[in-house]
Amino acid sequence: MLDPHRQRGGAGRAVAAAAALACLSAALPLAALAPRADGDTIQTLAVAAINPGAADVQAIAAANADFVAAVRRRDSKAIAEMYTTDGMMVTPSGPPTRGRQALRDVYDEAFENGMADAEIRTQEVYAVGDMILDIGRGTVLTEKGEVLSNTRSMTLWKKEEGKWRIHRDYTVRQ
């Protein structure tokens, strides 16, 4: 969905980028040495691969809109409650963040670091049993509209207490 962590600076970022390439190269196992693919291929698919019901797609769209509204209010409590009780966010910026209090802490820090707005653009939606997988892009913005980060993500939604909530949220920066 989003990466609310502060962008690393200077040498730290370079080291992290190198590490990312090294990891990726062997993980795929050698993606880093492969020719560059069309970075926007997924975007062109729009919300094409839909097999959930239209109501589910609308529900996820509404939940994403609620998420953005909570960001604009700087409401970390509301954001944390949009995750399941065992919800987990995974980004390259640190260890996985699990549980509502930890998620709230991450977003509180993000607001202190200038996060004031967000955009979430769903591109594909898949039904997986009674869960929904949402693949899309996100942007974190300052109050002046400056882009803090652009991301791609895969987000697994689960219905808990009658409401769609984020259960697993994996995000990379672009």
Next chain:
Amino acid sequence: MAHSPRLHRSSVSKAAAGAAAVLAIGLAVAQVTAPAELQAAVEKFRHDYKRNDVDSAMELWTASAKEIAPGRVLDLAAIRDSVRNGHRAGVVDFREQDEEYFLGSDMIVKTCRHTTLGESGEVLSDTRYMTLWKKVDGRWRIHREIGIPVER
């Protein structure tokens, strides 16, 4: 890519039975052992990779598979190149931990921490994955995947 080299046969058979019951009522339930068919697909890939049979190894992916990585998205051709180049990078095997499986009838979401290994068993990479598996022509294949490098 998400692979699980660890196969606990007794628990897999229990998991497969449980999965069948779950699929019958259309619910996604998390479990930590791989469904047997999915595990078989991973083991086939491992076998193909070790023989450097890229054509056969690529059967692990759907024709329209995408891999999301930091700064880029790989299509099937780029994934193929990465598999082909794996041996040159010294990757001889892989292992996984912290696996979760969320099961649907024709889709499975898997999360795991995936480590690639060199000739001496040294860790070459460490990545957290979320993978969407799709059943195509009766076989489980990777359709969408996001890989997040773990800082070491």
